[in-house]
Amino acid sequence: MRSMPARFETLPNRRQIIDRRALSDALGELTPDSADITALRQGMVALMRTALEAGRAEIARRIEEHPSRGTEASSAQAFLVDQILRLIYDFTIQRLYPISNPTSSERIALIAVGGYGRGEMAPFSDVDIAFLTPWKQTGWTEQVIESMLYSLWDLALKVGHSSRSLNEMVRMAKSDLTIRTGLLEARYVWGDQALYDEASARFAREVVAGTARTFIAEKLEERNSRHKRMGDSRYVVEPNLKEGKGGLRDLHTLFWIGKYVHQVSTVAELVDKGLFTREELRRFQKAENFLWAVRCHLHTLAGRAEERLTFDFQREIAMRMRYADRPGKSAVERFMQHYFLIAKQVGDLTAMFLAHLDDSFAARGRRFGLPKLRRSPRKLSGFILDRGRLSLPSDDFFEGDPVRLIEIFALADKHEVEIHPSAMRAAARDAKLIDARIRKDPRANALFLDVLTSHRDPESVLRWMNEATIFGRFVPDFGRVVAQMQFDMYHHYTVDEHSIRAIGLLAQIEKGDLKEDHPLASGIARQLVSRRVLYVSVLLHDIAKGRGGDHSVLGAEVAMRLCPRLGMTAAETETVAWLVRWHLLMSATAFKRDLADFKTILDFVETVQSPERLRLLLILTIVDIRAVGPGVWNGWKRQLLSNLFEAAEEVLRLGHKQKGREERIAAKQQSLKLAMAWNDSQIAKAARRLPASYWIAEPLDILLRNARHIAAAGDRPLSIAAQVYPERGATLVTVYASDHPGLFYRVAGAIHLAGGSIIDARIHTTRDGMALDNFLVQDPFGRPFDDVDRLTRLERGIEDALANRNRLADRLAQRPLARTRAEAFTIEPVVLIDNRASNRYTVIEVNARDRPALLNALAHALFQSKVTIHSAHIATYGERAVDTFYITDLIGDKVDGATRLKALERRLLDAAAGEEAREAA
Incomplete structure (x- = not known):
């Protein structure tokens, strides 16, 4: 617990942000003789609102002018809130609820806690405050606190608040880690200074004393849980600035631990305590400044407390922070590369900080959060073990033979031991010793290849090499x-x-x-x-x-x-x-x-x-x-890759001849016959009715489902079945209907209206004019439809679309657009038409920005072009959709002729760009 942070004192031109004296004078002139509390409070709030807006506008102007001054902007926000709180407090106790003879119980200390207590705030951060009273609240203290909270809410500030007596504060801090951490950052804002000083002393004496090891262990466990929640990597492409790995919360955790152990009030004091070197402090402050700059820009752009650096904000922040395009790398990619390098620095600082901390607690037990050594290796090529971790016998050990910079990682892999953070720091410092001579050294290359192809855990050791910058030096x-x-x-x-x-x-x-x-x-x-x-x-x-x-x-x-x-x-x-x-x-x-x-x-x-x-x-x-x-990986992709592997392996084994095709068809038909308990006549009828391409394309389990479906349909002209297909992580939708043009686009539209996304489609026509179409469908989260009601709704929607019971085009047009994140990307649609990829079909591949009902639009364009779709293959890569169609003209031939192909390409391009074209119009 502490008083005004030094960072406020270094803020330039503070009165341009808010002039408390001038505002105090203006408040004094508010109807000085009035006793109308409501009117007085409204007048005060109006003045404060104007001051708050003006202060925020000044801070926004400053960060726009100096877009990289993150810590200054965060301090300015906290300073502004401090002055507003002080003015509201004074006005409340002097004008709204004055008390001439306060008792010893009628004292209040207003303190800032959490991030606000540190003196750091983004434009839309919560205002975390605590009202401290010596004992149980009196009527007057309740009035003051309630009135202040209403004033803050009227200013549209998001306030996190608590009201506690000294005893309650101590009791709750002992039992709740979150409260204890918030109070660790607590800072006097206004009110009774003596009461704050007493609270600060009791917190140090009764809560902190003797509990450092427990606090450290709990904080490290909390950090690990948070990392797991956030994806457990600092290299996720839409990182969480605050909670993610390598983000601000990791820096805060280091400070909390250092502050708890050594009762310091600033990060700089941790250098004297041996938890940071001067260089590490500089890197801490540089990382903190960058992350705060990005966070302030993010809040400003979002207009709310947004912490996730999503694609739609990345490009705008890169522009605000004045990154420029370079050959092969856009401004946004350069900005994000800088972000990830900063996140990596935060990881390096954490490792070194914990090592320093570990050394200071060495005599009291085992290391924090790190496994015990399983064995003690003997042959270490001159390296030594320091409490179970690979370390250096001297600080200049790498200079004696720079190949050791690779060897230390090979030894760590071979003996399955960790590398001491001090050795990692020395490796990062000496990485520059890896030059062209070392890169060509056969011993160094053999050691690197040993790590890369290790039978143990190459991923972890390569990640260590990367953290120490050795990897990039050795393989530029x-x-x-x-x-x-x-x-x-x-x-x-x-x-x-x-x-x-x-x-x-x-x-x-x-x-x-x-x-x-x-x-x-x-x-x-x-x-x-x-x-x-x-x-x-x-x-x-x-x-x-x-x-x-x-x-x-x-x-x-x-x-x-x-x-x-x-x-x-x-x-x-x-x-x-x-x-x-x-x-x-x-x-x-x-x-x-x-x-x-x-x-x-x-x-x-x-x-x-x-x-x-x-x-x-x-x-x-x-x-x-x-x-x-x-x-990204799923059962459907596994099946497709397995099918391709097996088909290709057969061709390679049999010498590029199409042997086995007839045998495969016959084997599938025989298996189907047994599964359906058919006689020879029944399987022969099915074999005659369905083309060879059907028997090749569909796996046995779908053949079986289709056979049962056809049998149940009897003579009906339309039969639809939707069933969960767990092997592919999707829902199988089978449509058995009299074949007619436009069937595919209508089904695609109906599936979209039901909230589904088609990931694959196989379109078959029986020799007696029936369509047998199999669609694999997933929900927007890549999962199968598995609820009975949703399956029924899906079937009914397709039936209505095919029977033309509702105007499909109108309903699709009325459906609101989703996928706003995809709109952060500009993808020009491309249509590729290939008449050589297949002996029987014209193959069309459409690349476009993914959006709802894209497949329906493309299928409708093909219908208008008077072609027949035989199969459709739908792949999505994030915001990009790649839809491939195997088509023929209406008499079953490939589509050719330059004029016709050009018209087909134009129609598909218009369909692919349809949404963007409509938006532009």
């Missing part, structure tokens, strides 16, 4: 993507974090830890001949992002240069370069193409060419998708 191409964000809604992490997570996932798959999620990949991983090729490919697959070209092509060039340096053979180098060049091929083929079309498989195999490459590519594709972020 990797250094270019450190803290680099990808400004889209698909990728959740920075490029370096994504790559390191992918390596961790690869290690888990190889160990069999993810066997349930990836049975195929887990089995294949043990058969690989080229294990280290795979690890290096995963590391390099995104290494050329942000260079202003195709990162796959540029990444392959990086691989050709880097792999020989790492000690890889010419054959290994070629395979790594191939994998980096084609690392998106398998997902693009599986998610955007019709795997039932044999030409798709042949084209894919023509690029892959070998079974080993196919195995490597499958695992690389899986870890790449999973490392994008939580919720």
Whole structure:
């Protein structure tokens, strides 16, 4: 608990923000003889409102003029609120509820707690205050407190408040960590100074004394829980400035712990206590200043207390803070890269702070929040163990042989021990010793490859290397993507974090830890001949992002240069370069193409060419998708990749011939016959009625569901069934109806109106003119519809649309737009028409900004173009939608002719851009 922060005293031109003397004089002139409390309070509030608005406008002007002065802006906000509170307090006790002979009970101390107590506030931060009384409240103290709160609420301030006696304050601080932390930051604002001083002394004596270890443990546990809630990474692309990992709350936690242990009042005093060096203090203040600047801009733009740095604000804040575009990197990407580097600094400071703290508590027990050493390794190449952590025998140990900068991480991996923070700090300091000579050193490269391809925990050790900046120094191409964000809604992490997570996932798959999620990949991983090729490919697959070209092509060039340096053979180098060049091929083929079309498989195999490459590519594709972020991987993607792998493997094994196709169809028909208990005649009838493409395209479980559906439908011209399909994490919607033009776009519109999103569609026509269409549908959160009422509503909506019972187009137009975050991105629609990708169909791929009912609009455009859709494949990558259609003209031929193709492209472009065009109009 403390008095006015020093940071207020350094505020320039404080009276331009608020002139308390002038305001006090103006308040004194408010009808001086009046006894009308309500009128007096209203007059006071009106004056305060004008002062508050003027003060906020002045602070906003200052940060607009100096957009990087974050701590100054946050101090100015708190200073403004201080003066407003003091004026309201004085006016309340002098004019509204004056008391001539106060008793010892009629005393109030007004104190600031929490962030406001620190003297830091963003434009829309809560005003956290506490009213302290010596004992139980009297009638007068209740009147004063109530009147002040009403005045603050009338000013539209969001007030967090408490009213406690001294004894209540002590009792509650002992029992509640949040209250104790708030009071730790408590600061005298106005009122009875002696009462505040007594509260401060009692807090130190009765609450803090002797409880430091408990407080530290509780705060570190609270921090870990908060990190887990926020995604447990400081490299999420829409970070929470306040609560996220590497955010302001992490800096606050360090100060709280230091203050609790050493009773200091400022961060600077922690240097004298040995918890920070002068350089670490400078980095703390730099990080704090930057984060506060961003937070103040964020609050101002949002017009509310917003803490999440979402895409729609990132671009505007980058402009406000005067970041500029550079070749290959936009202003917003440069701003966010700076943000992530600051968040990384906060992580480094935390590690060092805890190490200093640990040393000061060394005699009293084991370290804070860190595991005990499992064993004591012997051969440490000159390094030493300090309380179970790898450390240096002398401060100049790295200078003697800079290869040790790599070796320390290889030893940490080999012996499964942590690196002492002081050694990490020395490594970060000496990282500049890694020059061209060290990068070419065969021993250094062998040690690095040992870490990368470790059978233990390569993810953790590579992350340590990255934290110490050794990784980027040793592999400069990797250094270019450190803290680099990808400004889209698909990728959740920075490029370096994504790559390191992918390596961790690869290690888990190889160990069999993810066997349930990836049975195929887990089995294949043990058969690989080229294990280290795979690890290096995963590391390099995104290494050329942000260079202003195709990162796959540029990444392959990086691989050709880097792999020989790492000690890889010419054959290994070629395979790594191939994998980096084609690392998106398998997902693009599986998610955007019709795997039932044999030409798709042949084209894919023509690029892959070998079974080993196919195995490597499958695992690389899986870890790449999973490392994008939580919720991106699902059962449907697993099934599509497995189908493509198995079809390609069969072609490679049988020498590029379409053998096995007839056998596969026959096997499926035989399995269906047994499952349905059909006789030969019944299966023969089904085989004649449905084309070969149907039997190839659909897995056995859908064949079975379709057969039961058709049997239940009998002679009805329309039958719709919606059922949960847990294997794919979606709902299977089957429409069995008399085939007619426009069926697909009507179904797509009805599914959208029911709140669904189509992720895949297979459209089949029986030889007697019935449509049998299978749609995979998810809700807006990527989950299946599983409620009976919603399934029924879905079925009824499709039935109404097909029977034309309501005006579908009007209802779609009336539906309000969602997906406001996607509007932060500008995506020009592109239509690609390919007559070579399939022997039977024209393949159309549409890239556009994702929005509700996009698929309906595209399908309607195809209907107007008088073409038949045979299958549709829907993929979304954050804000970007990629919809692929396999079509023919109405007589079953490919669509050709330059004029017709141009008209088709124009119509689809208009449909894809429809929403934006309407908005612009």
